[in-house]
Amino acid sequence: xxxxxxxxxxxxxxxxxxxxxxxxxxxxxxxxxxxxxxxxxxxxxxxxxxxxxxxxxxxxxxxxxxxxxxxxxxxxxxxxxxxxxxxxxxxxxxxxxxxxxxxxxxxxxxxxxxxxxxxxxxxxxxxxxxxxxxxxxxxxxxxxxxxxxxxxxxxxx
Numbered sequence: 001x002x003x004x005x006x007x008x009x010x011x012x013x014x015x016x017x018x019x020x021x022x023x024x025x026x027x028x029x030x031x032x033x034x035x036x037x038x039x040x041x042x043x044x045x046x047x048x049x050x051x052x053x054x055x056x057x058x059x060x061x062x063x064x065x066x067x068x069x070x071x072x073x074x075x076x077x078x079x080x081x082x083x084x085x086x087x088x089x090x091x092x093x094x095x096x097x098x099x100x101x102x103x104x105x106x107x108x109x110x111x112x113x114x115x116x117x118x119x120x121x122x123x124x125x126x127x128x129x130x131x132x133x134x135x136x137x138x139x140x141x142x143x144x145x146x147x148x149x150x151x152x153x154x155x156x157x
Contacts (some may be wrong), residue, residue, distance in 0.1 A: 003105050004097050008123050015130045016090050018156075019048075021149035022137055023083045031077050033144055041140045042076030048133040049075075049082070052089050055126040059096040059119065063111045097123070131156075 022045075031042030039047070050068050058064035075081050100119065109116040117125060134156045141148060148156070 002098070002100050002102050004100060004120060004123060008120060009094075009097060012123060012127055015127055016086075018134065018149070018151050019130060020083065020086060021151060022141075023079050025141065025146055025149040026079060028077055028079055030144060030146065031079065031082075033140060035140065035143055040076060041137065042078075042082070044133070044136055044140070045082050046070050046076045048129065049085055049089065051129050052086070052093065052126070055122070055129075056089060056093045056096055058110045058112075058122060059093070059100065062108050064122075065113070 026041065031045070032040055034040040034043075050070055051066065053068045054064055054066050057068075070076075070085075072081065075085065105119050109118055110122045134152065138148065138152065138156050
């Protein structure tokens, strides 16, 4: 087991699980909701998925860009599709992280264009992206009068 899997991944996995709880609190109709001048909740979910794709690729190639766009236009309107997509990407990210050696973790960086991040910092940055997603989704759920997903009341609000 490498350093990331031993020290960082257990807490990161909790954030992944909390993200999946949103799909227990919403339905396909809720995905179409948007506050004025904002993306829909479904589009917000797709955006964090596109970012996750970028982070998965960065742990494989040690380069990162945010060019990927989800080709399935129906993704933003389907909770089952979103949930399945995130489950597949979570498994792929786990596989990419497990494939890293401690030597990789100590010596490689992710080229982010104008700057670089260590592999451990890269995972922390993505965790922060998830926290920002939670904050945005929390606002959407509050506006809709929806209960917060399991665990969010202690970690997010």
